[in-house]
Each structure stands twice: as structure tokens, then as C-alpha cells.
Amino acid sequence: MDERGSESGRVPAFFIALLSLLTLAVLYAPRYERARLAAAVVPQATPIMPAAEVWLSTADRKLKLAPQPDVPMTPRGTAPADITIDIDARYQTIAGFGAAMTDASAWLIRNRLTEAQRQALLRELYGPPPNLNFNMMRLTIGASDFSLNLYTLDDIPFGQADPQLKYFNVAFNLPDLIPTVRDILAIHPELLIVASPWSAPAWMKDSQNLIGGELLEEHEGAYADYLIKYLDTYRSHGIPIFALTLQNEPNYSPISYPGMLMGAETRARIISKYLGPKLAHRTPKVSILDWDHNWSHPEQPLAVLANPAAARYVDGVAWHCYEGSQHAQGRVQREHPDKDAYITECSGGDWSLNMNGELLWFARNLLVTGTRQWARGVIYWNLALDENHGPHFGGCTLCNGVITIDSGTGAVTRTDEYYALAHFSRFVLPGAVRVRSTDTDADKGIANVAFQNATDGSIVLVMVNVKTTARRVSVVQGDARVEYTMPPESVATLVWNPDLAGMWIRRAYRWWSGKPLPWRIGDPKTLPP
Structure with a gap:
């Protein structure tokens, strides 16, 4: 075949390919448009974070074991905390x-x-x-x-x-x-x-x-x-x-x-x-x-x-x-x-x-x-x-x-x-175990003790602020962080589930960064410096 005959054979093939692409575009355009419109209308979901439940009493008796708004938990991060709870360091059974x-x-x-x-x-x-x-x-x-x-x-x-x-x-x-x-x-x-x-x-x-x-x-x-x-x-x-x-x-x-x-x-x-x-x-x-x-x-x-x-x-x-x-x-x-x-x-x-x-x-x-x-x-x-x-x-x-x-x-x-x-x-239910928590009484004016219940694994942290001024307290346990402001002269009990908290913390961190959490729950060797 001469050069001219070869060129005339390529032209029909090109139009056949173009016609196929146009057909596919017509068929899939509505689907693409619907997906694009849906993406534009529905906002990106915000991850649901766990929270610590709080009960509070004050020395002036205005609050007596009163339930407070839950305190959200966030990824632990690298910032220092006032109280570090280590559930692997276990002491007496209650x-x-x-x-x-x-x-x-x-x-x-x-x-x-x-x-x-x-x-x-x-x-x-x-x-x-x-x-x-x-x-x-x-x-x-x-x-x-x-x-x-x-x-x-x-x-x-x-x-x-x-x-x-x-x-x-x-x-x-x-x-x-x-x-x-x-x-x-x-x-x-x-x-x-x-x-x-x-x-x-x-x-x-x-x-x-x-x-x-x-x-x-x-x-x-x-x-x-x-x-x-x-x-x-x-x-x-x-x-x-x-x-x-x-x-x-x-x-x-x-x-x-x-x-x-x-x-x-x-x-x-x-x-x-x-x-x-x-x-x-x-x-x-x-x-x-x-x-x-x-x-x-x-x-x-x-x-x-x-x-x-x-x-x-x-x-x-x-x-x-x-x-x-x-x-x-x-x-x-x-x-x-x-x-x-x-x-x-x-x-x-x-x-x-x-x-x-x-x-x-x-x-x-x-x-x-x-x-x-x-x-x-x-x-x-x-x-x-x-x-x-x-x-x-x-x-x-x-x-x-x-x-x-x-x-x-x-x-x-x-x-x-x-x-x-x-x-x-x-x-703190019978069978709970006291676990390690940083003693903050002398330096922070916040006495605290922590326990883990045997029944459901929940963490109970009791804190006492003996000062006449409010005290901001940061608490970390596993992957999670809690920030709470203790009112003057008050007693607070915080309760959360570390397994549930760890699950949502891992999901939230991956959603935010696109990467897995850089440390593991309960493993001090992998904690950030």
C-alpha cells in the first residue's frame, strides 16, 4: 500500500474513536453532573468526638453533685498536660x-x-x-x-x-x-x-x-x-x-x-x-x-x-x-x-x-x-x-x-x-482499680485520683480545687486530651470510656491529617516527646 492509502485508513479510525468518546460523554454526563451537584450541596461531615461526663459540687453549696455539660475530648497532641493518667500502672482494687x-x-x-x-x-x-x-x-x-x-x-x-x-x-x-x-x-x-x-x-x-x-x-x-x-x-x-x-x-x-x-x-x-x-x-x-x-x-x-x-x-x-x-x-x-x-x-x-x-x-x-x-x-x-x-x-x-x-x-x-x-x-464501682495519675495537689492546688472500672473499662477522675480562684486543668489519657476549668472551691468527677475515646480520636486524626495517629493507646514507647 502506498503512503496515500495508509493515511486514508487512519481517518475513519480517528472518527470512530471520537464518536465513541462523544457517546460515552452523553451517557455519563448526567451522572457526573448529579455527583458534582451533590458534592456542592452536601458539606463535608465533621467527625463526632467523644466527651467526658462531668458532675460538680461547690463549697458554697450552690451546686451539689450537679451534672454539667459534657467536656469534649481532643487528640492528645504533643503539648504538656497537668495530669497524665496511665491505666497500665495499676494499684489497689477498690x-x-x-x-x-x-x-x-x-x-x-x-x-x-x-x-x-x-x-x-x-x-x-x-x-x-x-x-x-x-x-x-x-x-x-x-x-x-x-x-x-x-x-x-x-x-x-x-x-x-x-x-x-x-x-x-x-x-x-x-x-x-x-x-x-x-x-x-x-x-x-x-x-x-x-x-x-x-x-x-x-x-x-x-x-x-x-x-x-x-x-x-x-x-x-x-x-x-x-x-x-x-x-x-x-x-x-x-x-x-x-x-x-x-x-x-x-x-x-x-x-x-x-x-x-x-x-x-x-x-x-x-x-x-x-x-x-x-x-x-x-x-x-x-x-x-x-x-x-x-x-x-x-x-x-x-x-x-x-x-x-x-x-x-x-x-x-x-x-x-x-x-x-x-x-x-x-x-x-x-x-x-x-x-x-x-x-x-x-x-x-x-x-x-x-x-x-x-x-x-x-x-x-x-x-x-x-x-x-x-x-x-x-x-x-x-x-x-x-x-x-x-x-x-x-x-x-x-x-x-x-x-x-x-x-x-x-x-x-x-x-x-x-x-x-x-x-x-x-x-467508682466495687472492683475498680486505682490507676496512676500525676499528683497536682502541691503545685497546681488541684488534688486528684483516678480509677478504672472493671465493669465497662470507664475512667473516673475525681478532682478537688481548694483554691478560691478557678483553675484550668489539662488531662491526657491514652490518645485523648480533656481541658476543664475547675470553679473555685469545688469537687468534680469526670467519667469517660477510653476505648470509645481512642476509636474516635484515631478517626478524627486520620480525617484531619490523612495519616494514622503517630502513637498507640497504652504504649508509652510511641508517645510523642
Whole structure:
């Protein structure tokens, strides 16, 4: 074929190709136009970010555990933060929070409230969230200073003895205390009860009196049997006891209510020779807690734990808040990391130094610092008292309950201590683990403690601003950052789910940058500098 013939063959092929392209354009133009118009009309979606839920209380009582607008979470970034939470650094497991059901508290609840009021109040205090979810309680074995009269569970005429405990009985507890505790167990069957005696029966003591004196060594075995009989009798009434202490405040001898001195040597001897062996094989287990007195004398429980024969039976140490530093708990825990710590008594009151209320003190000093110093549980003193700080038999005349029940009308008032405890008990569920968080109390004026719930993995951060000015606080955990301004003199509980937060943070970062997040949740080796 010559050159001219070759050129004429290319022309039809060109027009055929052009015609094909025009046909395709006609067919697909409407689709392209619709897609272009849709893109012009529908804006680019903004990624949905997770948020931290917030509940707030203020010392001026204008806000009381009030829900606040959620605080949005953002990518962690490289900026420094005030508080870094590391959920891989895990400490003690939390047993719970609560208050003592003293004779006074039980009497008020039973005799100053109607049945409907009583059930509503107990559900509020012990029901699951959004109720307070109290999970712990303390009971007195016999009378305390918050009883209507003096008694033990084996009172006999002066000059007689009852080593076989033939006259043991719980008659004083049958009208009010036992029915009230049973009502609570019906609401919260997993309630953990710690029981403590204020005095041995008078016939066991050198003073032959419930007030003052010490336990006679010849009756130490009978005293252990007395405590065990209490456990058995209460169980027969449907009330299991979780833990037992030998003596309330054994380093103090009160002059107006039942009490008894009991030194470390005596406690170690009773535990190692009598109580420990007799409880060792019981099912379910009843824990023995030593001390049950103030932070100011850590040498006391350390002396008992230094006795190997006693230490093998001791499960932990019970602490009171009235003297000394919470760091005593940490000292004992460092020396005996296999022993638990519990705060088993702390009371607020209308003291002259506390005219501005006690929300901040209890939230910061007792609950935040107490749990940072290894407490697995915190039990306030009286659950309920009346408008006259009673009824009581000697002892504290200005103590507050978690609630106040008006002895005339039955009206219930919730105290500062109620809200301080609620910031923990409603959100930090039994089985939660305390996790590492930066201590910002000294430099920032913001006390804080963090936990991770076992049930859903949620993070709970409680912060206390004791300053009279607002404080901006930045918090990072995993991939997420939270910025929150604490109002003056306030307590805030923040709750979020780290898995959900991490998912949305990763999506948001990829949407914004087109790149994967440059670090991984929970891996400190990949965190930005």
C-alpha cells in the first residue's frame, strides 16, 4: 500500500474513536453532573468526638453533685498536660464506700421515718447508680458513744463471769439495727460489713466496767469466742460480716462511753493464739483487720505485723482520720504490700474551725489522699444523726451524719459529707482499680485520683480545687486530651470510656491529617516527646 492509502485508513479510525468518546460523554454526563451537584450541596461531615461526663459540687453549696455539660475530648497532641493518667500502672482494687450503721442511725431510720420514707432513703443510699451505691458499712459490737444506752452482748450481774458465753444475746439489736441492716441487704446483697467492738463485757475486764480498763489475759480466749459468736449469730439473722477488728481505738480510754485499751502485744497474742486459728478455715472468709485507730501511730500495726504468728492471720489495717497523716497508710503498705488498708472511721461535725463546710476537706484529705495512700475502702462514721447531733451516749457532741434526720418531722437533709462520698461511690464501682495519675495537689492546688472500672473499662477522675480562684486543668489519657476549668472551691468527677475515646480520636486524626495517629493507646514507647 502506498503512503496515500495508509493515511486514508487512519481517518475513519480517528472518527470512530471520537464518536465513541462523544457517546460515552452523553451517557455519563448526567451522572457526573448529579455527583458534582451533590458534592456542592452536601458539606463535608465533621467527625463526632467523644466527651467526658462531668458532675460538680461547690463549697458554697450552690451546686451539689450537679451534672454539667459534657467536656469534649481532643487528640492528645504533643503539648504538656497537668495530669497524665496511665491505666497500665495499676494499684489497689477498690472495695467500696459507705458509713457506719450505729445504734443511733438505726434508731432514727426505724423510728423517725415512715415505711415509705425509710425504703426510699435506703434505696437512695444503697441502690445502684444513679443512687449513691454505698457498698460498705461498719457495725458496732455492743454499744458505742452513739447508742441509746450502755450494753455488750454478754452482760451479767456484777461479780459473775460467763466464760462459756451462756448469756450471749443480741436483744438490744433486734428492734432497730438488725431489721435495718436486713432491709439494706435486700437492696444491696453484696454489702461489705466491718464489725468493731467498743468494749469487752465488763466481767472480762480489770475495771469490771464498760468504760475504761483493759482485757484480762485469762479471758482473751473467751473474748475471741465472743467475737466469733457475734459472727455466727449475725449470720443466723442473714447478716454476713466481711471483716472484724479486735477493738475500736485501742490506744484511747474514753471517760464517758465504752472503751478499752488493747496494746499491740495483746492484739498479736489474741490473733495468733485464739482468733486467727479459729477463723482460718471458715467459709466464707472473715478478714481480720488490725489497729482500727488513728494515722498518728503506724508503729502500732507495724508491731503486730512484725509478729509472724499474728501477721499470717492479719489481712489488713483499719485506720481513723482524727490524728496524723494519711501517708501512714502508705508507710505500712510499703513495708507489708500484701496487707490491705481501709479507712473505717472518720466523722465531720459542726466544729468552730469548719464554718465554711466540709466538702473540700473530706473530698481532698479523706477520699482523694486516702485512696492515693492505698485505702481499698472508706467508711464514714454515723450514717444518720438528728438535728442535735444525736442520739448519743457521751462522746462527740457535734458530730454530723452523712444525712440528718429531723427528730420531729422525719425530714432528711444531706450534708457536705454526703456529697463528698457521692463523688466517689456513684462512679467508682466495687472492683475498680486505682490507676496512676500525676499528683497536682502541691503545685497546681488541684488534688486528684483516678480509677478504672472493671465493669465497662470507664475512667473516673475525681478532682478537688481548694483554691478560691478557678483553675484550668489539662488531662491526657491514652490518645485523648480533656481541658476543664475547675470553679473555685469545688469537687468534680469526670467519667469517660477510653476505648470509645481512642476509636474516635484515631478517626478524627486520620480525617484531619490523612495519616494514622503517630502513637498507640497504652504504649508509652510511641508517645510523642
